[in-house]
Amino acid sequence: MTEHVLEASPVLRVAGRNSRDEVLNVATSAASLPVVAVGSTGLSALEPLVLATQNRQTAFYESCTPQRAADLADTLDNGELDIEDADAVIEHASTPTRLPIPDRSPLGVGTRTVLGRCGWLRPTCPNDYRASGGFETLTADGETVVGAARRVTGRGWGDAMADTSVGDSWKRVIDADGDPAVVVNAHGTPSDRLLLESLPFLPLEGALAAAQIVDASDVIIYLSEADNQAHERVTAAIENLPQTNAAVHAVTGPDEYRAAEPTMALEAIEGSQRLEARLRPPQPDIEGIYGRPTLVHTPRTLAQIVHATSGAAPTRIVTIRGDVQHEATVELPADGSLATAREAVTVDGTFKCACVGGQFGGLTPDLDIAPTPDALGAAGVGTEGVIDVLNEDQCLVAYIGEQSRFAQDENCGRCVPCREGTVQLTDLLREVYDGSFRPDAIEELLRVIESSSICAFGRDATRPVATGLDHFEDEFAVHAGGQCPTGTCTTELQHEVSQ
Amino acid sequence: MSSEFTRTDVPPLTEAIQPGTATDPTIGSTDTATVTVDGHEVTLEEGATVLDAVTAVDTNEDVPALCSYDREDNIGPRSECRTCMVETDDHGLVPSCSFPAEDGLNVKTDATAATEARDVNLDLVLSNHNLRCTTCGKNGRCELQDAAIATDVEEPRYGVLDDRDAYEPIDDSSSFIQIDRNKCILCNRCVEACNDVQVEGVLHMEGSGQDTRIGFQNGAETMADSTCVSCGHCVTVCPTGSLVEKGIEDAATLPIPGFTQKNSIGQSFESTDENKEPMTPMKQDDRSETNGPTSTNTAGESESESELEDWP
Numbered sequence: 047m048t049e050h051v052l053e054a055s056p057v058l059r060v061a062g063r064n065s066r067d068e069v070l071n072v073a074t075s076a077a078s079l080p081v082v083a084v085g086s087t088g089l090s091a092l093e094p095l096v097l098a099t100q101n102r103q104t105a106f107y108e109s110c111t112p113q114r115a116a117d118l119a120d121t122l123d124n125g126e127l128d129i130e131d132a133d134a135v136i137e138h139a140s141t142p143t144r145l146p147i148p149d150r151s152p153l154g155v156g157t158r159t160v161l162g163r164c165g166w167l168r169p170t171c172p173n174d175y176r177a178s179g180g181f182e183t184l185t186a187d188g189e190t191v192v193g194a195a196r197r198v199t200g201r202g203w204g205d206a207m208a209d210t211s212v213g214d215s216w217k218r219v220i221d222a223d224g225d226p227a228v229v230v231n232a233h234g235t236p237s238d239r240l241l242l243e244s245l246p247f248l249p250l251e252g253a254l255a256a257a258q259i260v261d262a263s264d265v266i267i268y269l270s271e272a273d274n275q276a277h278e279r280v281t282a283a284i285e286n287l288p289q290t291n292a293a294v295h296a297v298t299g300p301d302e303y304r305a306a307e308p309t310m311a312l313e314a315i316e317g318s319q320r321l322e323a324r325l326r327p328p329q330p331d332i333e334g335i336y337g338r339p340t341l342v343h344t345p346r347t348l349a350q351i352v353h354a355t356s357g358a359a360p361t362r363i364v365t366i367r368g369d370v371q372h373e374a375t376v377e378l379p380a381d382g383s384l385a386t387a388r389e390a391v392t393v394d395g396t397f398k399c400a401c402v403g404g405q406f407g408g409l410t411p412d413l414d415i416a417p418t419p420d421a422l423g424a425a426g427v428g429t430e431g432v433i434d435v436l437n438e439d440q441c442l443v444a445y446i447g448e449q450s451r452f453a454q455d456e457n458c459g460r461c462v463p464c465r466e467g468t469v470q471l472t473d474l475l476r477e478v479y480d481g482s483f484r485p486d487a488i489e490e491l492l493r494v495i496e497s498s499s500i501c502a503f504g505r506d507a508t509r510p511v512a513t514g515l516d517h518f519e520d521e522f523a524v525h526a527g528g529q530c531p532t533g534t535c536t537t538e539l540q541h542e543v544s545q
Numbered sequence: 546m547s548s549e550f551t552r553t554d555v556p557p558l559t560e561a562i563q564p565g566t567a568t569d570p571t572i573g574s575t576d577t578a579t580v581t582v583d584g585h586e587v588t589l590e591e592g593a594t595v596l597d598a599v600t601a602v603d604t605n606e607d608v609p610a611l612c613s614y615d616r617e618d619n620i621g622p623r624s625e626c627r628t629c630m631v632e633t634d635d636h637g638l639v640p641s642c643s644f645p646a647e648d649g650l651n652v653k654t655d656a657t658a659a660t661e662a663r664d665v666n667l668d669l670v671l672s673n674h675n676l677r678c679t680t681c682g683k684n685g686r687c688e689l690q691d692a693a694i695a696t697d698v699e700e701p702r703y704g705v706l707d708d709r710d711a712y713e714p715i716d717d718s719s720s721f722i723q724i725d726r727n728k729c730i731l732c733n734r735c736v737e738a739c740n741d742v743q744v745e746g747v748l749h750m751e752g753s754g755q756d757t758r759i760g761f762q763n764g765a766e767t768m769a770d771s772t773c774v775s776c777g778h779c780v781t782v783c784p785t786g787s788l789v790e791k792g793i794e795d796a797a798t799l800p801i802p803g804f805t806q807k808n809s810i811g812q813s814f815e816s817t818d819e820n821k822e823p824m825t826p827m828k829q830d831d832r833s834e835t836n837g838p839t840s841t842n843t844a845g846e847s848e849s850e851s852e853l854e855d856w857p
Contacts, residue, residue: 264550266550295550297550304753309567310567313567313568315550316552316568317551318565318567318568319563319565320565320566320749320750320751320752320753321753322566322567322750322753323567324567324568324569324570325567325569325570325572325622325624325643326570327570327644327645328570328571330570332570333570333571336552337568337570454754454755455754455755456753456754457753457754458753458754459731459750459752459753459754459755459756459757460567460625460757461624461625461626461627462625462626462627462628462666462669462670463627463662463665463666463669465731465754465755465757466669466670466672466673466703467665467669469672469673469755470669470672470703473703487702490661490665491665493658493661493662494661494662494665494666497630497637497638497658497662498627498630498638498640498662498666499627500624500625
């Protein structure tokens with residue numbers, strides 16, 4: 047094997063997340079050519095995905111069985127590329143630094159800037175990453191990096207600068223008193239987990255670049271204790287980082303939704319037994335981890351900064367799941383549309399609407415929305431980068447009720463509007479089943495929870511209900527009359543919210 | 546939780562205390578500031594909050610700021626009840642008790658959204674409060690009652706806690722302090738009085754969502770099994786009848802025979818009457834066993850031990 051995988055030819059790559067290992071083992075023992083494990087592409091429908099490369103050609107074999115992989119390896123060992131049976135074949139430069147993209151769904155959907163190296167490099171091999179153009183941000187001109195940070199808005203609810211310019215936060219950290227720190231909040235979202243598992247050096251590079259700019263002495267990668275693979279990969283990657291002035295640590299927090307909230311992330315990193323939100327202002331960039339000025343960014347944000355530094359236009363990564371056959375994580379250009387993400391999946395049944403923006407996303411029957419904070423905000427949906435597809439069998443009154451109950455059960459318990467408000471909200475929704483639908487009372491409560499909760503948990507928790515009423519008020523009225531249009535809430539009209 | 550990233554400079558006296566609450570940043574302004582509230586100008590010292598300005602003038606609307614406590618620097622702001630919301634030109638609705646008094650800030654207490662937020666949040670506090678004022682020892686000197694009267698609450702939107710199955714038993718196990726969690730509004734003053742003022746480390750916040758409650762750091766179910774020294778600071782800061790001094794727990798009750806604070810709930814942890822000392826048996830054990838398993842809770846207090854032994 048050459049020093050990095052990009053130079054290897056012939057080579058057989060096996061990409062995937064969970065089902066990869068058996069294919070890898072069988073193929074390895076069947077052939078003498080290099081068989082390498084690369085990260086997931088984010089497209090579970092394709093995986094395990096075998097990529098056979100030889101003579102400036104790469105052949106794709108989707109959902110590959112171990113036997114087929116062994117045959118392919120054997121064929122390639124004999125100097126031949128099995129083109130006839132391939133799902134796609136692409137001609138490319140001699141050492142492409144990115145996964146070549148076939149003109150077919152789902153890999154061909156959207157763009158692949160940040161995700162470009164996922165499924166092509168060995169995730170924890172620093173030479174692969176460096177040979178692909180990695181770590182250049184660390185030697186880039188400081189002004190260029192800061193300019194990139196100004197152009198990038200924070201991605202995800204775990205980012206302390208969600209939907210606002212990251213550069214402002216960097217400036218506050220530089221101006222604040224104390225020894226700065228950088229927290230990479232990778233807790234809880236599929237696309238952040240994908241980056242840590244498949245291309246951990248990319249967010250780490252962004253974090254180290256940020257640490258250089260703000261002169262931080264610690265970089266802390268924070269992730270859920272349930273994300274074992276991401277934890278292993280990022281720990282291995284940390285060992286192989288270029289030397290900088292910052293010490294890099296990996297810390298896990300509880301596998302609970304609220305633990306991703308930026309200040310609860312700080313609490314978890316500090317070892318608090320019970321997680322609740324901190325008051326703001328001042329924001330963590332003035333007083334954060336152990337009182338130090340602290341940047342809190344998601345891996346997605348940091349990855350965007352790396353690419354923006356080299357001149358790429360910011361994109362948005364979205365994971366589409368729910369009533370679809372296979373979850374898919376795709377990347378969309380800022381001038382694109384969320385509707386494009388639908389092309390990457392097969393919807394189970396008929397598309398009814400989608401909950402856009404994660405756990406507390408907004409419901410919308412129309413996905414033709416540009417993936418920018420402004421456009422998403424105008425459509426009333428969330429920016430978290432997850433689209434949950436709901437098909438025609440889904441009862442929205444039941445769905446919204448469950449979101450409300452989740453908020454009631456999972457909030458930290460600190461502030462009244464969130465702790466008590468979500469209880470009353472769930473009760474008001476349950477009253478619909480008793481024939482009493484009071485939209486004015488629901489909307490008054492939503493306004494107060496949204497405007498007076500301490501953190502984004504409470505603010506966002508109102509979104510499924512508010513958008514549900516906007517688009518599907520008729521379904522509530524029909525339920526109040528004793529009917530469930532989808533037949534989900536049958537005979538006694540009870541859904542699980544009543545518990 | 547893995548924690549290779551930890552801090553080493555915690556003062557030894559407090560390192561074992563775990564109040565269960567977030568470490569909030571420094572609240573308040575970083576400089577002197579002049580703020581306008583309902584048209585009145587107020588100039589405030591460094592460290593001031595918007596609530597300091599609100600309380601300094603005669604506002605158009607009442608701002609209950611129920612959970613705030615201004616008599617001790619070590620207590621609050623918790624900013625949990627959100628009955629102090631006011632509108633500002635620059636930041637929209639803000640919780641006045643924990644928002645810095647920025648120079649030039651224009652504050653309105655009577656903006657529609659602010660009044661609505663305070664009213665709804667007060668009703669939300671009441672929705673989880675056992676509102677049997679007539680059997681409550683704090684009837685007439687209760688901050689929640691005062692706030693409800695001042696804001697003309699006739700009938701709370703969401704009702705009140707009135708479900709015998711949902712009541713928590715009254716903790717009457719201590720000879721000095723009674724706890725009725727059905728009246729607790731989770732303002733956290735008692736936890737801060739216990740940890741940040743008295744440095745006793747007895748009380749903490751525990752649970753989340755609807756299960757959030759004031760509990761004991763040693764894991765005990767009752768006050769008698771906690772490490773309480775009966776200093777009583779928690780009682781003095783409690784805004785409602787949740788923590789009351791024993792002996793006067795029925796002081797303000799309507800004199801109707803058979804109608805008491807305790808039987809309004811139905812269940813209680815009773816005192817065994819064996820311990821008449823201010824320190825609970827757990828605390829006494831703590832002090833006699835130098836290397837006992839719970840002795841870390843009082844780390845650093847051993848110097849004052851002889852002094853404390855002279856207590857009655």
